[in-house]
Amino acid sequence: MTQCYFQNIPDITYEGPNSTNTFAYRHYDPSEVVMGKTMAEHLRLAVCYWHNFVWPGNDPFGGQTFERPWFPADSMELAKAKADAAFDMFRILNVPYFCFHDADVRPEGQSFAENTRNLNEIADYFADKMEETGTKLLWGTANLFSHRRYMGGAASNPDPDVFAFGAATVKTCMDVTHRLNGENYVLWGGREGYETLLNTDLRHEDQQLGRFMNMVVEYKHKIGFKGALLIEPKPQEPTKHQYDYDVATVYGFLKRHGLENEIKLNLEQGHAILAGHSFEHEIAMAQSLGLFGSIDMNRNDYQSGWDTDQFPNNVPEVALAYYYILQGGGFSTGGTNFDAKLRRQSIDPEDLILAHAGAIDVCARGFKAAAKMIEDGTMADFVTDRYAGWQGETAAKMLNGEMDLDQIAQMVETTDLRPEPKSGKQEYLENVINRFV
Template sequence: MSGYFDHIDPIKFEGKDSENPLTFKYYDKGKNVLGKSMEEQLRIAVCYWHNFCWDGFDVFGGGTFNRPWHGAVNDRKAAEMKTDVAFDFFTRLGNPFFTFHDVDTMAASETPREHVDNLAHIVDYIEGKMGSTGKKLLWGTANMFSHPRYMSGASTNPNPEVAAFAALQVRHALEATHRLGGAGYVLWGGREGYDTILNTKVGQEMDQLGRFLTMTVEHKHKIGFKGDIWIEPKPHEPTKHQYDRDVGTVYGFLKAYGLENEVGVNIEPNHATLAGHSFEHEVEMANALGISGSIDFNRGDPQNGWDTDQFPNDLRETTLAMYYILKGGGFKNGGSNFDAKVRRQSRDVDDLFYAHVGAMDLLARALENAAAMIKKDTLGDFREQRYAGWSTGMGRKMMDGKASLAEMADYCLEKNESPAPVSGRQEYLENVVTQAVK
């Protein structure tokens, strides 16, 4: 299937005046932005699962796509065909990275031995493709949510035999990620939560999850993997209650099990909004807590109540998120993975390119907008001025632990002045962002 995309020419940068829909208008990978190339700043990845595994099905209807490798899930040759097509896509699109779950890439299996053998076979094949194309792995993960064995969770399952199968998957997916030079490894909780508290030992399940994550970190160090471990927060996907519902919850969990210096987060905008947060809130929370990792770029539909995984197209939202990503130091091992899928009615192979070209251009525009905001950092300067009182006087003494509650109270009595309210200038700052979006 190496000729599946032969009618698509490699995507080139032609500038914003180009009328060719299959060219980049803004993504100029070599352009310098804040001291790095655009390609280095964004570290764009394309995922296996939505693009090469999903056949267009949803809960109300069957698949609408007809990819040649669909329907041959137990066939190693079909897995190789899918890999050929995936790397041809990456090469024509020009993204530097890709991401995958273990089962995305391999022939389907049921027994533990079959799983290990099928994964090993396709990892050999992927390694060859990486060598011939120069494409790199951003991160890998294990799918511990799709198979019926995981209906009650993976590491949080009431049956330790299921947790053992999950351990098998994580071990070999992590080792595959290490072998392929991945920059990180993601633990996508999927069903690490509960549907009803009536049949659930919540404390027991959280201890199981904490121990499982600890074992994963221990194995990372044992095999010498230098990349990061990330959890992907999600509010209720698909269980009623997830133990990893947002960045703050994940940090509290990591802190409880002594893992806050070992594990970070992989943030998804659609999960942020389903948790009742903005995308930029989750990014800045990760910065504040010191667990920033990577981003799964996508969006939801505000008129739907679930994770629709649509390609991002909101320039203002993406600009503001990119501003906080850059303010947090930018990507290190992480990057910009498109955890997004074309719509069920977008069934032509060309639609895969339209979606990614548009999304890459969006990130490029957001990056340049955010860089301009940082060069003339009106937001940052305003925040520094607003909190300047904490750098001197009693504010500084309090933060340095040199003032007691009684001393603070006596200070207030001695001044005997009611503090004057100061404007937060929200509308002014919103105008600053609006004017930066170009």
């Protein structure tokens, strides 16, 4: 049924920037060596299951626009047909990784036990597909937000039975991720937050979340899972106020519950924008706190003001994201997952392929620009020079606590210190970036 879903669509291969072939990479050459590693090794590209093979094309004002032969995937037969199409797409795009939620890949059962059986059966099917194609699992995760049982959250739900059901579901998803040699496990708290304070105990919900995450860490070590645990920040949608607002908020939560050395972050461009930040800000903040793990690459519509999950097409934005990723040493277990979806009028099978091919080329262009910025060193040297004064003896004493306020005030008075402002040269640095993008 689905073996011919992408019928007559060729494998996407690199043909160079002058190619006029619609079904070709112009900038992404997986074997091209940049800064000592191939592009494939640097970018670690992944395709997500949910937007591509589950989403029907609905929006708040209209219903399904996509027609897929595996819809509604409410049986194991249709779930396997969906997997056939998915792995065909991974092969066509020549991406090394994919990502999924449990609810993306198995039909919803009448009980937790049936859900688990369905997930394990499709995991066996995945294992065969992965061995056949060489496609690997970047990360797995549990959907703890779509079903009505989670309308008040999962880990933060006021009902301990929902907490327990969510915890058991995470356990089974971690088992499957471990069995499939997944390189990370992601926890996205889509409804871990609240709509109104009128019915919410903030202190209690924080305690619940902290215990939930500690149990996940404990189970990781119990089963010997070597991948990274990742939390994905988002400030709102679907919950009005979410507890994983941004990098800084999550860091505070991790410190509060003793988890800062156990969990890292999966950062999404669209979520950063919703939080009032740039993507590069969130990446740089995570790097500075030792929390950077992986990214979901997409973009938001800046006019609509909500999470539109569009495919990336802005090379300068992407270049800055990869610049700060490279500054921190690049990916280790993480990668570039395209958490992006077609527009609901893009209904043809080839639209799925072309959207990803274009996004991959944008990432390749941005990454190569970022690598050139790193190798050039102008931007990094400027920042180093700007803070060079802190290398002096007195500055070091102020910073490391060898001088208190009285001593500093005395030093300022006795030396008649009269500091003059120095230009931050923002426009100059923006011009430097434009040399590369």
